[in-house]
Amino acid sequence: MFKNTLGAALLLSCTCSFSQITITTFDLPAGGDHILTSVALTAGTADLSLTGPNTTWDFSTLIPSFQRYEIFDAAGSYSGYYNALYNPFTGIPTTYGKVNFTASLIPIPGLTVSAAYDFFKKSTTNLKQVGLAYTLNDSLPLPFEYNVPDVVYNFPLNYQDADTCNFQYKPHHLIPTGTLPFYYGGTGTRFNEVDGWGMLTTPFGSFNTLRVKSTIMQTDTLYLDSTIGGFATPRPLRIEYKWLAVGKKVPVLQIEENIIGGAPVVTNVTYLDSLRSQVPYVGISELEAATDLQLYPNPASEKATLEFSLNKAAKVKISILNILGQTASSVSSQDFPIGKHTVSLNVGSLEAGIYFVSMESGTRREVRKLVIQ
Numbered sequence: 372m373f374k375n376t377l378g379a380a381l382l383l384s385c386t387c388s389f390s391q392i393t394i395t396t397f398d399l400p401a402g403g404d405h406i407l408t409s410v411a412l413t414a415g416t417a418d419l420s421l422t423g424p425n426t427t428w429d430f431s432t433l434i435p436s437f438q439r440y441e442i443f444d445a446a447g448s449y450s451g452y453y454n455a456l457y458n459p460f461t462g463i464p465t466t467y468g469k470v471n472f473t474a475s476l477i478p479i480p481g482l483t484v485s486a487a488y489d490f491f492k493k494s495t496t497n498l499k500q501v502g503l504a505y506t507l508n509d510s511l512p513l514p515f516e517y518n519v520p521d522v523v524y525n526f527p528l529n530y531q532d533a534d535t536c537n538f539q540y541k542p543h544h545l546i547p548t549g550t551l552p553f554y555y556g557g558t559g560t561r562f563n564e565v566d567g568w569g570m571l572t573t574p575f576g577s578f579n580t581l582r583v584k585s586t587i588m589q590t591d592t593l594y595l596d597s598t599i600g601g602f603a604t605p606r607p608l609r610i611e612y613k614w615l616a617v618g619k620k621v622p623v624l625q626i627e628e629n630i631i632g633g634a635p636v637v638t639n640v641t642y643l644d645s646l647r648s649q650v651p652y653v654g655i656s657e658l659e660a661a662t663d664l665q666l667y668p669n670p671a672s673e674k675a676t677l678e679f680s681l682n683k684a685a686k687v688k689i690s691i692l693n694i695l696g697q698t699a700s701s702v703s704s705q706d707f708p709i710g711k712h713t714v715s716l717n718v719g720s721l722e723a724g725i726y727f728v729s730m731e732s733g734t735r736r737e738v739r740k741l742v743i744q
Contacts, residue, residue, distance in 0.1 A: 391568045392617055394528040394581055396495050400620040402445025402467040405692050409435035409644035414626050414637050419612055422567030422582055430624060431572045435650045441621055443467040456514050456543050457490050463501050463516050466493040473639050476505060477593045477604050485509045498524045514543040521561060528581055532565045559589035571614045571624060575644045578623045580614040607631055619643060646725050666728055670742035673719040677728060680711045689714060692727045699726060718743050
C-alpha cells in the first residue's frame with residue numbers, strides 16, 4: 372500500500388515538472404530590472420524546427436562569447452530629452468525602455484547609428500512596443516512613435532495560441548515638422564505562434580518553457596526631401612524563437628535569424644546566465660563613459676568605497692546587484708552636486724561571492740564587478 376502510494380506520488384511529481392505552463396505579464400520584466408545574459412556567436416547544429424508538445428530542447432553546448440546586462444529603465448528614468456517625449460502627460464506612456472543591441476535602419480548619407488533604444492508599454496493583456504529612438508553620429512537623437520503599436524505578446528500565453536498584428540512607426544509627434552533633414556518611418560506585420568512546450572537545457576540549467584515563434588515582415592521608408600522623393604526598402608524576413616519560463620522575466624533562450632536568399636542566417640543567440648569568470652563581460656555605458664569611476668578595495672569584506680565625478684549636478688542611484696542582476700542592496704538614490712564624490716558601501720551583511728555595483732546618473736550608467744570575501 373505504501374509503495375504504491377509513493378510510486379503514484381513520484382509519478383505525479385515527474386508529470387507536473389514537465390507539464391505545460393502559462394506565461395502572464397508577471398513573468399516579464401518590470402522597470403528597474405537588471406538581468407545578466409550571455410551571448411553566443413552561433414546556435415551550433417540545433418534544429419530550430421524541432422518543436423511541439425512535451426519537446427526536449429538541448430542547447431547545453433552553447434559557447435558564450437561575452438556577457439552583458441539587459442537593463443530595463445523605469446519610466447521617468449530615461450535621459451531628460453526622452454523623459455519629455457515618453458510620458459503619460461504630454462508624450463507616449465511607457466512602462467520601461469531598454470537598449471536594442473541588434474537594431475538597424477536604412478543607411479542615410481552622412482549619418483551613422485551609434486545607439487538604439489526601445490520603449491515598451493506592459494499591461495495585464497499585452498506587451499507592446501510604443502516607441503524607439505536612434506542616436507546618430509554619437510549625438511543626434513532621432514525619436515519615433517508607434518502610431519500603430521507592435522504587440523510583442525498577448526497574455527496569457529498558452530500552447531497553440533497565435534495572433535497577428537500590423538504596426539507602423541513614424542517620427543515622434545512632438546518633433547516639429549522640418550526639424551530633421553529627412554523623413555524616416557516604417558510598417559510591418561508580426562505573426563506570433565506558441566508552437567511548443569517542454570524542457571529546455573542551456574549552459575545555465577534546465578527550464579520548463581513555452582516556445583514562441585515570431586515572424587516579422589518590415590518595410591522602411593526614407594524621404595530625403597519633398598523634391599528628391601523617397602523609397603521603400605523591405606527588410607529581410609526576421610524570425611525570433613523565444614523560450615519563456617515562469618518568473619524568469621526574459622527569454623531563457625532567444626535565437627534570431629534573417630532569411631537571406633531563401634536561407635536562414637542566425638543573427639543573435641542570447642540566453643539567461645550567471646557570471647562566468649572566463650567569459651568577457653561587456654560593461655554598460657549607453658551615452659558616455661565614466662573613466663573616473665573607481666571601486667576599492669576589491670575584494671572587500673566589510674566596506675568598499677565608490678568614487679565618481681559629475682560634470683553637472685545630477686540625481687545618482689547606486690545599487691549592489693547579485694550575479695543574476697537582482698538588487699542585493701540599495702545604497703543610495705539622491706542628488707549630488709558637480710564635482711568628485713565618495714560613497715561608502717556597507718557590504719558586511721552580504722554573503723561572500725561576486726556582485727556588481729551599478730551607478731546610474733541621467734544619461735550615464737556604469738557597472739563595476741565587486742568581489743566580497
